[in-house]
Amino acid sequence: MAGKTLYDKLWDSHLVKERDDGTALIYIDRQLLHEVTSPQAFEGLRISGRQPWRRDANLAVPDHNVPTTLKERQLGLDGIVDPVSKTQVLTLDNNCKEFDLLEFDMNDRRQGIVHVVGPEQGATLPGMTIVCGDSHTSTHGALGALAHGIGTSEVEHVLATQCLIQNKMKNMLIRIDGKLNVGVTPKDVVLAIIGKIGTAGGTGYAVEFGGDVIVNMSMEGRMTVCNMAIEAGARAGLIAVDQSTIDYVKGRPFSPAGNDWDAAVAQWQQLHSDDDAVFDATIELKGEDIKPQVSWGTSPEMVLPIDGNVPDPTQESDPTKRDSIERALQYMGLQAGQAIGDIKLDKVFIGSCTNGRIEDLRAAAKVVEGHRVADNIKLALVVPGSGLVKEQAEKEGLHKIFTAAGLEWREPGCSMCLAMNADQLGDGEHCASTSNRNFEGRQGFGGRTHLVSPQMAAAAAINGRFVDVRDILKEGA
Amino acid sequence: MEKFTAVEGIVAPLNRANVDTDMIIPKQFLKSIKRSGFGPNLFDELRYLDRGEPDKDCTGRPLNKEFMLNQPRYANATVLLSRQNFGCGSSREHAPWALDDYGFRVIIASSFADIFFNNCFKNGILPIVLDEAVIDALFAEVESTEGYQLTVDLQTQQISKPDGSVIAFEVDAFRKHCLLNGLDDIGLTLQDDELIKGFETKWQQNAPWLFNAGQ
Numbered sequence: 001m002a003g004k005t006l007y008d009k010l011w012d013s014h015l016v017k018e019r020d021d022g023t024a025l026i027y028i029d030r031q032l033l034h035e036v037t038s039p040q041a042f043e044g045l046r047i048s049g050r051q052p053w054r055r056d057a058n059l060a061v062p063d064h065n066v067p068t069t070l071k072e073r074q075l076g077l078d079g080i081v082d083p084v085s086k087t088q089v090l091t092l093d094n095n096c097k098e099f100d101l102l103e104f105d106m107n108d109r110r111q112g113i114v115h116v117v118g119p120e121q122g123a124t125l126p127g128m129t130i131v132c133g134d135s136h137t138s139t140h141g142a143l144g145a146l147a148h149g150i151g152t153s154e155v156e157h158v159l160a161t162q163c164l165i166q167n168k169m170k171n172m173l174i175r176i177d178g179k180l181n182v183g184v185t186p187k188d189v190v191l192a193i194i195g196k197i198g199t200a201g202g203t204g205y206a207v208e209f210g211g212d213v214i215v216n217m218s219m220e221g222r223m224t225v226c227n228m229a230i231e232a233g234a235r236a237g238l239i240a241v242d243q244s245t246i247d248y249v250k251g252r253p254f255s256p257a258g259n260d261w262d263a264a265v266a267q268w269q270q271l272h273s274d275d276d277a278v279f280d281a282t283i284e285l286k287g288e289d290i291k292p293q294v295s296w297g298t299s300p301e302m303v304l305p306i307d308g309n310v311p312d313p314t315q316e317s318d319p320t321k322r323d324s325i326e327r328a329l330q331y332m333g334l335q336a337g338q339a340i341g342d343i344k345l346d347k348v349f350i351g352s353c354t355n356g357r358i359e360d361l362r363a364a365a366k367v368v369e370g371h372r373v374a375d376n377i378k379l380a381l382v383v384p385g386s387g388l389v390k391e392q393a394e395k396e397g398l399h400k401i402f403t404a405a406g407l408e409w410r411e412p413g414c415s416m417c418l419a420m421n422a423d424q425l426g427d428g429e430h431c432a433s434t435s436n437r438n439f440e441g442r443q444g445f446g447g448r449t450h451l452v453s454p455q456m457a458a459a460a461a462i463n464g465r466f467v468d469v470r471d472i473l474k475e476g477a
Numbered sequence: 478m479e480k481f482t483a484v485e486g487i488v489a490p491l492n493r494a495n496v497d498t499d500m501i502i503p504k505q506f507l508k509s510i511k512r513s514g515f516g517p518n519l520f521d522e523l524r525y526l527d528r529g530e531p532d533k534d535c536t537g538r539p540l541n542k543e544f545m546l547n548q549p550r551y552a553n554a555t556v557l558l559s560r561q562n563f564g565c566g567s568s569r570e571h572a573p574w575a576l577d578d579y580g581f582r583v584i585i586a587s588s589f590a591d592i593f594f595n596n597c598f599k600n601g602i603l604p605i606v607l608d609e610a611v612i613d614a615l616f617a618e619v620e621s622t623e624g625y626q627l628t629v630d631l632q633t634q635q636i637s638k639p640d641g642s643v644i645a646f647e648v649d650a651f652r653k654h655c656l657l658n659g660l661d662d663i664g665l666t667l668q669d670d671e672l673i674k675g676f677e678t679k680w681q682q683n684a685p686w687l688f689n690a691g692q
């Protein structure tokens with residue numbers, strides 16, 4: 001009999017019941033909650049007179065709507081100008097109180113983007129099943145956990161039953177072998193993958209990332225890769241547990257300690273696909289081939305290497321594709337064939353659950369150190385992914401490097417990743433962004449998003465346009 | 478979820494096809510943090526002459542007297558009669574939440590949009606598909622008879638008319654079971670609560686660190 005994939009192992013260990021209708025009940029170890037997708041779930045509990053099945057399995061944190069300037073933040077809830085945003089944050093506070101769930105509220109120093117906070121606290125552990133009413137829950141797969149984004153009805157279902165109704169997915173392996181060149185980051189790896197397989201390439205699959213590049217990647221880098229698995233269509237991304245995973249988890253507030261630690265490590269060491277496991281699909285990339293990436297269009301698969309040129313629809317024979325290229329060019333205000341380096345930029349955003357961790361900030365700071373933001377850049381924001389990331393960055397003096405260069409240093413939250421708070425793009429503005437989605441209007445009405453790595457965003461900030469960060473890092477070396 | 482066995486009630490006729498979810502509950506109400514309280518805004522644009530806003534009190538708003546729900550003879554209706562492709566549009570559950578909150582338990586139409594149809598069952602509403610000709614006859618009878626009532630019996634799958642005649646209807650056996658027993662997805666899963674508890678106990682022995690964290 002063939003061996004098991006990591007996904008198979010996680011599925012089997014959490015299978016409560018296979019049901020007659022072909023679905024299965026999967027036990028959930030951790031539910032992360034935020035203010036946007038949870039209110040109706042809590043109300044559903046109230047209406048039906050139900051209680052959470054297991055309180056200690058839940059952890060809540062407001063992130064999408066919180067303001068990111070210090071001034072607003074110090075005002076607490078009153079600092080949130082938009083009434084809908086404010087109600088959502090307040091409702092989360094009240095629901096957590098009513099149902100007695102642990103919440104890091106808006107001004108808790110541990111507050112941050114839910115996908116940054118989970119791993120940082122050890123609330124995300126290897127071997128867990130994790131859900132959150134948010135598609136980027138795939139992030140947590142970087143620790144060898146099975147993590148799904150779910151809808152609001154499912155949030156309520158998990159609150160009430162500690163189980164999720166699921167159909168088993170197929171297995172896909174994406175191998176990235178070889179080595180990455182200097183200046184090429186995990187973000188470039190995942191953008192290159194999406195560029196290759198498309199935004200539906202992983203649909204219906206649990207995608208495991210493997211190969212030398214992943215093995216040698218930091219834990220935070222792995223989180224960046226798994227974070228964007230959903231942009232490749234995969235609800236869950238996965239990476240095998242190895243020594244890096246175990247070292248990362250050790251000593252965090254929610255992590256096991258003492259005897260539990262040894263028992264946990266022994267179990268976690270099994271969390272990898274067996275050598276003879278069979279995948280339904282395998283995709284291979286070479287690390288050396290990957291260059292810094294820049295998205296040019298309105299879907300993450302519309303991405304090019306930095307030395308590329310925006311596509312020309314007349315060269316495309318497939319009419320549907322031609323059409324979508326034309327529409328994207330029009331929305332983005334770009335000319336067919338235009339060089340990526342010629343795109344005029346207005347704003348820069350460094351942050352989000354994709355690239356708002358300490359390593360991201362360090363990498364960006366290294367590039368801007370000793371430089372100034374270019375004149376055409378109206379706003380360059382650096383938004384740490386959590387309060388603890390912010391503290392660490394300040395301890396290292398990164399905030400001084402950013403502010404000296406003319407970037408703004410903000411309080412933690414989702415911020416301009418989806419512009420639910422006041423941080424937004426204006427109509428027609430181009431932004432170099434380290435976030436994960438470049439859909440129409442995502443960062444503000446009419447806003448034009450270009451997805452890049454933190455280094456590339458930093459280099460764009462000081463040059464006013466996209467440049468190849470490899471050249472800068474070479475000079476600096 | 479409330480159990481559904483039989484409903485005897487006034488029938489409200491919404492004589493148009495392609496009633497979409499935006500018509501059922503306009504999109505400005507989707508931003509709410511609630512799933513209850515949508516009843517006063519059900520069919521908001523048809524029911525009122527001004528524009529509805531999420532926080533606006535509906536009691537003093539100018540009513541569209543023409544709209545059937547504003548006519549006294551259809552007050553307290555629990556059965557909604559409409560035409561083909563009822564519930565097309567958005568997948569969000571606000572539309573069934575609004576119908577349920579208003580008090581409708583049964584919707585009769587010649588066809589339904591797929592997602593809406595499923596969402597009805599999840600929220601304790603019985604959608605019934607009948608032939609166009611039967612629907613035509615029902616509209617004629619409802620509109621000409623004040624106080625027209627139907628009795629809908631899920632167990633026997635029959636609708637009884639005031640004149641004593643009956644109309645049979647189809648319903649998926651699994652969904653019928655769920656409605657009769659008041660089982661939504663959660664209720665259904667909770668039927669396996671012993672199984673879940675058993676799993677949990679074993680799992681806790683196996684990985685106790687997953688159970689003592691965080692509090």
Ligand code: SF4
Nearest residue numbers: 136352353414417418
């Ligand atoms: S940072 Fe962006 S993608 Fe991540 S959780 Fe927040 S809004 Fe969603």
